[in-house]
Amino acid sequence: MSAQPERPTPTLAVFKLASCDGCQLTLLDCEDELLALAGAVEISHFLEASSEIRPGPYDLALVEGSVTTPQDAERVRAVRAAARHLVTIGACATAGGIQALRNFADVDEYRRVVYAHPEYISTLATSTPVSDHVDVDFELRGCPIDRRQLLEVLTAFLAGRRPDVPNHSVCFECKRRGTVCVTVAEGTPCLGPVTHAGCGALCPAYRRGCFGCFGPSGSVNLPALIPLLRRDGLDEDAVGRFLHTFNAAAFDAFDTFAAFDKEQNP
């Protein structure tokens, strides 16, 4: 086998919509791999790292944040048009984020209550994932995303293969690392059985129940979980709050929870 032919260095661009920047900062947290990454890609647009901006097209665009304004929707269409591959990163970009709580409330009322001059605020009534607006090649979950998984996604796109990012539950990760189940051994409410793996089951390793930062797994049975949360001491309001965090809109998409929520907020 001969050496690989020379190829132009692929370009990487990072964009953000409504978000806290934590997910794109994960890229800078890849300390040990940062030099290798800088050698493998040409970073064309990454405002957290450099004010030097180069125009597209880009081989790979990472998009953080949700669409909450008409301008966001327009921008993400422009990013899509300039990107060969578009990968969304984080709960905001993949599920609407914590700001999707507005989807269950009256945004005009919020605007009147919070701002002295509500007329200055231009916003949509909902916070939606990027995939509601443009085609997305891959969605990497998490609030924030996991560093190892981000590297896996980047490596996979560089190699032209599918990222190895399993869709199963956090329980798989607890069992693989030998964490004692906090629900069974301590009666702690935990969203692990319905939550997408990826964090390495961080919270249960510290004897906390899973918060669901990574959103729904590939196989969710919320009607089976809710009675267990109630059994383990959460009242109806607390169950609602437990599921209404970073991935509220994604968990809400599971019918019976939506019905449950409507009962709570008729």
Next chain:
Amino acid sequence: MTVSAPCAVIDKEGLDALVAALVAEGRTVVGPTVRDGAIVLAELTSADRLPYGWGVELDAGRYRLVPRADGAAFAHSSGPQSWKSFLHPARERLWSADRTPQGDLSFTADDAEPPSYAFLGVRPCDLRAIAIQDRVLTGGRFEDSGYGRRRRRALLIAAECTEPGATCFCVSAGGGPAAGPGYDLALTEVVDGYGHRFLVRVGSEEGARLLAEVPHRSADQVTEAAACGAVDAARGRMGRALPTVDLRTLLGASLAAERWDDVAARCLTCGNCTMVCPTCFCTTTEEVTDLTGDHTERWQRWDSCFDLDFSSLHEGPVRSSGRSRYRQWLTHKLGTWHDQFGSSGCVGCGRCIAWCPAGIDITEEVAALHTELGAETER
């Protein structure tokens, strides 16, 4: 191999000496110890780490540590892990490959000598489970070579059961609280007015050699009678039981049963049952490349029939519903396992019952299938 030797008795100091001797020989001693509210399996540097004075209270979806006044070390039933965590680990590198400067590929298999394990406190159900995994992973034409290497070097010290848990059902699964074949040494713990001691039976030459190295005495009738009595009594105190019917026939006839819908409504498809099961063996492989593309590794990791991707072909998973996945697990475990490996895949350890967050009980599900289909399968 069975070596006929008279029974011996060791006391707590003898057990200390046994662990010390194993450690001194360079073995990695693994046994039960208390961590995070459970009796887990972990490396023991000395017998002090054994869960002296701890028992467990079990129920479907519930596990609690409870103190014991008698100070016993092995008066608990199976915990959150099984020995497969060591013999058939959750993640294992199989090989790696590198691109040489000349552009060739060089492959390196991971065939390093594994640790030489000594498992202390293997329950009779788990002895059977190890024998089942031996058949599955090393009995066929293609051996799982990593498992084979670890298994051949492993020493098994069984602990017979005197305190079965509420989720235990080994007797109805064809086993029992007395240790069957496969051990090097078998211990039966006795705590009474005559002291805290362990009846020891020898199952191999290696076991006999080890016993000779630690302070022991010939078994007395009182200790033998107390040990046998406690194990016999345990046989009658199983918390649960499978229906005494031909499970292979029952499961084989169950494909359209309504009960699968009932259990699917409660099943989280989280995969916990398969990962705590001491015989579930399925794995998948992942390819790990680095950013340069010049180095790649193949890792084997536990998989589960509850993972959607487990049955994923082009166009998606074959078993997309929770019903089909739970049915797959149970019909394989109790039914088609016979066709594939010549026995049931269940040893009655009860882990899948205790560690299911939703408390789904395999014995209850089988009983319900029998009630629904009994007439049919008995014809």
